Amino acid sequence: MLVLMLEDIRKLVKRTLDGGKVDGVLALWRENGRVGPHLFVKGDDVSTLEIDPKYNLAAVAILALASGAKKIALIGRGCDERALVELFKRYQIDEDAIEFIGMACSAEQAQACECDIPYPTKIQFGEKVDGVVPNELKNVDDMSLDERFAYWRDVFAKCIKCYGCKNACPVCVCQDCVLEDPMWVKKGEIPPEFPMFHLIRAYHMADRCVQCHECEEACPMDIPLTLLYRQLRQDMKDLFDYLPGASDAKPPLTTVLEDEKLEEGA
Amino acid sequence: MSYESVLTTCPYCGCGCQFYLQVVNGNIVGVVPDKTHPIAEGALCIKGWNAHVFVQREDRLHKPLIKENGEFREAEWDEALDLVAEKLGEIKEKHGPDALATLCSAKCTNEENYLLQKLTRATIGTNNVDHCARLCHASTVTGLAHAFGSGAMTNSVPEIDDSDVILITGSNTIEQHPLIGSRMVKARERGAKIILIDPRRVPMRLFSDLYLQFIPGTDVAWLNGMMHVILKEKLHDKKYIKERTEGFEAFEKVVKKYDPKTVEKICGIPANLLEEAARMFAKAERGSIFYSMGITQHITGTDNVKSVANLAMLTGNVGKRAAGVNPLRGQNNVQGACDMGALPNVYPGYQAVANEDAAKKFEKAWGTKLSREPGLTIVEISNAARKGDVKGMYIVGENPMISDPDIEHVRQGLEALDFLVVQDIFMTETAALADVVLPASSYAEKEGTFTATDRRVQRVRKAIEPVGESREDWKIVIDIAKRLGGKGCDFESPAEIMDELASLAPIYGGVSFDRLDAGEDLLWPVKEPGHAGTEFLHEGQFTRGKGVFSPIEFREADELPDKEYPYILTTGRLMFQYHTGTMTRRTPALESESPNPFVEVNPEDAKELGIKNGDWLEVSSRRGSIKIQSRVANIVGKGVVFIPFHYAEAAANVLTNPALDPDSKIPELKVCAVAMKPLPK
């Protein structure tokens, strides 16, 4: 089934490239025995195209477009689409520059990401499966406040301040990151100050996290970051009826967050 | 319009993570970790995430430089290369080949190191070739070669996942080998135990089941003490010792003397903790030992390594999955540079220059006469330069003016040379002393291979053209070799160089660019083209046949604290900086985390000195003194201070002791005596 789908996607990519309406197709390919992002252009061998593992390609799309491409197609999953939507809203990518080709994730893929919405709104390939609620989410939800604090203190004690969570996140797009501002987080410490480093990041993700899990996958310490962000997402839903990645709504915290460079001493 | 994603290997540490350089219209703008790589698994440390930043910095060397009347002027390549060849040729002519020496680079590719040692041996005609491995793991190479017959990590990094007990000593793994450290922490979450034995309370202490702090320079004593307990409680692996090792009786006799009470007096480790650690390690089904410079950089470095080997053999932990003796190599390609024979006593693949058969084999292959006389090591080269015995040097990608012990002596040596040529990507402290500086290209501008700490040979791929007029190191070496009349240097590509290497070094026998480009994980020995490589060494039999126990008595460090210099100084590195800072200090995200040198002082000592965190101190040893800010923290023990060696403005190596381990010639960078004087505010 998956193999058939892969063949169909490859064919579509070839047609799309031959059609000449886009400058390239952003997807994954197998090269040198490994799988990573690639911008297919006309003439490329599409048999190298792959759809696993998941790399969120929305952030890569910014780079591909920075090269001067006017329009590209992007083969992506639900989280790619949601991340793109957030990037459109935040003027990082021009909506007209992307032709999104959507795949629904299989049950296994959804389980691997513990994804709550494992499909895009436009599904061209695959079949929609149910979202997954991670067991750990229930565990943490059931904890008392003190227990919860202790839980997060312990997991964040593992942090080696690689900034991988920030770097890998497709919607972490601020020019000046407060995590790197010594006014907020002391420099040079491992683990970084608890809870400042992680709470600042979590707060900043509240109205933009699309649950793509890139942060967690980039975390060398396997810190369950998306668990925390998922709780915040839920809060945003409850408070503002806002779900990041849905195309219509304006991000409620944006006005505060977009010009968040605070004055010294503020 | 071009966007490319180029798979290559991290240029920082020996973990060997791979990532995709993100190249937009010829500019490298970012890094994406490889989710399918066995070490990175989609993650990187902060250095890896920023590994692209220094590459296209404006202050990269763009043109060859020639010094005239004390000033550098830009020159064309031909002029610079001709001058280098003329001067080196002249010195060889007048004073013989041994008046020349080269330093290879743990930052350069295997192919480049291979070529440079070939140039040194075949074209110049001396074995005076060394590199910074001398300063970090020379004693590993001698110690493990003696005990097992091979001086590399016995096991591969992914095997950590299956270890039961992980003993870490003299390695600040989380900061120095982050993606190995994280693997250990995750192994512990799945039930493994971690024993940390280190003079500093390094970050791994948060994840250790046992932490033992000891006085720097007393490693042999506590290792013997642990083995004493294991023998006394009959926890040793008798069958393994009988079948696979030799020299046990003499060893046992020595270890008998090191009861935990005696050891406590020498090392400061409470006897009961030592006993507990001994039991925990001995009872492991798969016990692995990880160590780094804390073990190696001592005048007893080789003894320390042999003692580690003793412990592993005593408990039957070598030649087994997920167990073993694992020296963590610092630089991205320090393992490879050693493998390539960038050492004064061995040809590529650890074949001794003094061995007649090996010499003949290389003479035949290289079509020239070769010296049977092992060459000089780094510190010896610097001494010989001061005495005038070495008159010319060719240094590639090394910065001994920061990295070597007793910098003042290094400077005198380099300044005494008739001719010094330095090849690097930036104007380093060492390059500033050169007569000619050749601009080289970085890892992102060339093809080649690096060998990670676990013997993993990996591809380095060209993402952009060399910046400015810089050239790939391998091309520069060929240009010089040809001008010196060298034969056998008509290589068109690094792949061809690898083919020659593979034909001469049996451990690389089956390595080729084609196999690597097909995604094969090749860990040496890779004996022939069909051979899959070797996950862990010494299975069934040691490389040398039987494993050798060594009876090792504890010897004190060369310089102990006294009235005049009452503290022990130990040196090391930080997460956010790298070695001499040439790359990291040009990377804002890294430099801004740890911009300033500091001396770490125990709170009790701070109180006695009457200083607070951040106060300035003058730290002096018998060799020099530096002014540096204090960082008061309960990380070092009382009586011990720590200075990271990255910073030129307060270089720890002004203070360190160049006393050498007699076997491996590694200097004692981890222990020297210093005095501290608070400076007026």
Ligand code: SF4
């Ligand atoms: S915070 Fe994590 S899960 Fe959320 S969008 Fe960023 S990378 Fe994806």
Ligand code: SF4
């Ligand atoms: S990715 Fe993990 S270790 Fe790195 S900064 Fe984020 S939480 Fe910390």
Ligand code: SF4
């Ligand atoms: S752990 Fe080492 S190899 Fe991996 S990214 Fe960090 S510096 Fe590079």
